[in-house]
Every structure is written in C-alpha cells, then in structure tokens.
Amino acid sequence: MIDKIASFGRSGADLVISIGRAGRFLAGVLSGVPRPKTGFPLLMKQLYSVGVLSLAIIVVSGLFIGMVLGLQGYTILSDFGSEAAIGQMIALTLVRELGPVVTALLFAGRAGSALTAEIGLMKATEQLSSMEMMGVDPLRRVIAPRLWAGFIAMPILAIIFSMVGIWGGMLVGVEWLGVFEGSYWGNMQASVDFWDDVVNGIIKSVVFGFVCAWIAVYQGYDCVPTSAGISSATTKTVVYSSLAVLGLDFVLTAVMFGNF
C-alpha cells in the first residue's frame, strides 16, 4: 500500500518535472530574436513539410466528414420536418468543433509524429550535438522553425477543413438529398456569426497548433536516442497531443460558448 502511494507520488513528481522541462525548453526555443535572413527559408521549408504535405489528408477527411454530417443530419432533421436546417447544423458543427479538433488530431498523427521522429533521429545520429559543437543552437536552428510552422499551419488547415466539409455537406444535402440550396446557405448565414463562431474556431485551432507542435518537438528533442526511444516518443506525441487537444477543446468550448 505504502509502495503504491509512493509510486503514485513519484509519478506525480515526474509529471511536474517533465512539464517544467518542457516549459524551460519552450523558453529556450522562443528566446532570442529571429534572424529573418536565415530564419525565413528554414521556416518556409518546415511550412512546406508540415502544412502543404498535410493538405491532402485534411481535404479528403474534411470532405468525408462533411458528407457524413450531411447524411446523418438529414436523417435526424427530416423527422422534425426541418431538413432545411441542415446547413446551419453542418456549418456550426464544423466551424466550432470538428474543424479545429479533427484537424488537430490528424495533424498530430500526420505531421506531429513526423516531427518527433525527425528530431529524434537527428538526436540519435548526433546531428543536434554536432550543431551545438559548431556553435549553433539547435533549439533555434532546428526546433524553432518547426514549432512556428506548426503554429502557423494549423489554423490554415482547420479553415480549409471546415470549408471543404461545408462544401461536402452541400454535395450530399443539396445535390443528392434535394434540400433547397437557398435554404442551405440562408439558414447557415442566419445562424453562423463570424466573430463568435468562425473566429472562435480559429482561436481554438491556433491554441491546438501551438500545443501539438510544442509536444511534437519536445518529445523529439527529449527522446532517448535509440530506435526504441524514438518509437516511444512518436507514440507519446500522438497520444499526448490527442489528449491535450480534446481536453483543451472542452475548456475552450466552455469559455467561448458556455454563456455562464
């Protein structure tokens, strides 16, 4: 029994320590003035691999999720004879919740794990050490552009996801199930508010982008530099990012849409 309490306490202490380390790591990454001349090309390269290369999975998933929402929404709403509200339902669901959250989950799986593995491998092959020995701070040279790229790419991906989803919903609802197109868009426009719904959704995805990118680069930088260590760091990235996204989503939703 005492052993259990002790090990519980120890894992609690470990958690605090690792959060502290992650915080200090973040401070190290963000400190210092970025140098536009060297920094910009590095950032572009990371935006390409983190953002552009994630676009395909985001577009395809967005399309399918919008189409499923259209189908399910139609079945339920038509019971009440209010299938015209399908546009409103799809748009609010996507813009407020599914857009930011599903994008973040896909991002963690597609880009986050790749970031962790890449940085972990750079650590294992001593590339980070050799950079340090060359007088170049790997936190700023390697980590910072990746963190910023995740932070910038996530909201863009989430917006594209929502747009494609709404379009996919229209495809099913209007083209296939025969909801009047005017009421699809009209109901949507009457109920979606730009500042309260769209901008809040973007704020969510900005927060998620930051958290996912932070977890990914930290796990890579902190991993045990062996093949087993890298694989467990990659798993941790996906698991921690997903949990953080879902937990934070609840908190942000309560703050933004709770009205209490």
Next chain:
Amino acid sequence: MGLDSYITLKDVVFSRSERRVFNGVSVEIPRGKITAIMGPSGSGKTTLLRLVGGQLRPDSGSIVVDGQSIGELRRKELYKFREKMGMLFQSGALFTDLSVYENVAFPMRVHTKLPEDMINDIVLMKLEAVGLRGARNLMPSELSGGMNRRVALARSIALDPELIMYDEPFAGQDPIGMGVLVKLIRDLNSSMGLTSVLVSHDVQESLSICHYACIIADGKVIGAGSPAELQNHPSEQVQQFLNGHPDGPVPFHYPSSAAAEDFGLAGGVS
C-alpha cells in the same frame, strides 16, 4: 609533462543519473600535439569530450580550455567559444538533409559573412584535403561510413579551429578506412598545428599516432604518459588494457554468487 597545456581538467567529478562517471579526473592536454584518451567501453571517454565542449557540466572540478574556464561561460559566450573547436562525432553526424557541399559550407554560412565564391573555394579546399572533392554533390546517405566521417572531418575543420576532438574515429572501419583516417589525423595535426584529442579503444592505432596518451577506467585516470612510457607501465590494469588480456584486474566474470549455488550443486546432492 610539457608546460604549455591547451586543456586542463582538474579533479573533475561527474555523475549521470546517480552513476558516478568520473571520480576526480585530472588530465592535461598539450597544445599542438595529438593526445589519445583510451579506456574500456563505458568508461566515459565520450563524456570527457562533451565536458570539454561544454555540452555537459561537471559536478565539481574545473575544466580550462586555452586559459578559459568552460564552466564560467554563459550560454552565448559558450557558443562563441565553440567556434574554436571542431568535433568529429562517432557517426559523422552529417546533416542528412544537406548535400556534402552544403554540410561543409554550413559552419561558414552560419558564422561568417564570407562571399559565396570564397565559401566555394574553402569548401573545395577542405574536401580536397580529405580526398572527397569529387563527392561534393552527393547526399550523406549515398556515402559509405568512412566517407561520411571524412566529410564530417572536412566540416569540423572548415573554420580552422585550434582544437579538434575525435570521438572513436576508428570504430567500425575497415583497415583501409582506418589507414586513411590515421593519415588524415596525423597530417592535419602537423600541417595546421592543431591540438588534437582522440578518444578511442583501438589501442594500436591510437598509440601509433599520438604523442601522449592517457587511460581512463572506473572514473579515474589509471595511467598517462607517452606511448613508450605506457608500454612499460607498472600497473597491471594498464597492461591488461593495452595487451587485451581476457582476465586480470578486470575480471572475465561479471560479479556473481558462487557457481556451485547457481548450478544447484550446493549441498543436498548425494
């Protein structure tokens, strides 16, 4: 020991996760000479290089490089100071997303504002020195292990450092690759007047090129001196390491209970 030492370690104590790696190590590394640090696997030889490079900090004791105490440098000063050092990592540690040419050009691009044609000249010169000028457009993944290390060597001398540290340069090399590296290390030392520190457990190669050697085991220096002095060192432990005897002060058997007990022969068998 000569008067002019480039690196001085004094009573360095260092532990990693409750394991004591160094327990009061003192080493002097002379300027402009090749010094070999030898010792069995796991004796912390690489750790020693990282301490000198300031990547790790000792628990106590002082490390002075070229008159500058490494422990007192602030982060920024340390990064500046490292421009004087080159380090060749065991794996080469080339940046896998850059070509051979860009790898060698990397330190110059970061630390200097040299014009492109000058960087080009220097890169080709350094690659020529390691015999890989023709491989400049290849990616690191297209090179053999030995060529990787030679490119890394070219990269670590790109800024003409005063000190170069080799971490296990001979590990996993075929005889030809080893011969090439031995020649390169010796040539670099004599032509550029570099202070070289060589960490290795390849006794024969190390002793053949170093001016001075020191053997570390169990967190302490167990023997130091010129290669000739070491060959005649009175310590049994030193002799065992240099000659590779399987049994001696370092036992062949991992500490265990009496064999009879493990094999179930103790008592009761009749």
Next chain:
Amino acid sequence: MTQRTTDITVGLFMLAGLAALLFLALQVSGLSPKSAKSTYTIYADFNDTGGITPRGRVSMAGVTVGSIDSITLNKETFQARVAMSIHGDVDNIPADSAAVIRTSGLLGEQYIDISIGGEMDSLQPGDTFYSTQSAMNIERLISNFASGK
C-alpha cells in the same frame, strides 16, 4: 526541391487558407462588409424575458434590425432590462413603438419584435421603450385557461 518552389507552394497554401477564410466569412457566416457599420443602443424593460439570450435577434416586420446585447435585472423594479443594438440606418423607430418577445414557430427560438407605433418622434440612442410585452408563457396560459379566469 529548390527554395523557390518551396516558397511558391507555401505561398499557394497560405492563399488557399485565406480564400477559405473569406469563404467562411462571406458565404457561411454571411458577413457583409456593411455589417460592420455603426449601431446605437436602446433599452426595454420586461416583466419576463422568457428564453431570449444575448446575441438574439431584434426584428421589425420580420426583418432583422439589430441584436440583443445584454439582459440584466433592475433591482428596484424587479424587471429585466434588455439592452439591444439597432443598426444605425434604422433611425426612425416611432417613440411609442412596443418591444414584444415572440417565438419563431411553436418551439423555435425567442426574439424581440418591435411593433411600430404612430408617433412622429423617433427613439433616440439610449432611450427606453415606453411599452413592452413579455414572453408568452404557455404554462401560465394553460393554467389561466383551466382556472377559468
């Protein structure tokens, strides 16, 4: 891949994001450039606000002319004080108009409808409606009917 192609693709990616944002703003949320125009605030006191909420709709003859800002309790009269912002170009609401809480459909959301009065003067920013009609409460209606009052 050269730096130039990378820059171009990333640029296109950013533009796609911007286009999607415009789509969400214009087509989805119906944000039109003129909706950022000025508004003015008027007040109404209700005995029972029923189910209206901040951000709710304020309409006139079925056309949305503003939205509800806040709902607070007036501690002296124990009435609810509703602040609503009305689009600036609707500046001629007759001063004797009434604010009525209505329900869209049988179960739909509640909103404030302004029923037009006949006076020549119009409500000025900061004014309060002279007469209001509170939310229709079905339960109260039924109990009144049942007790025959």
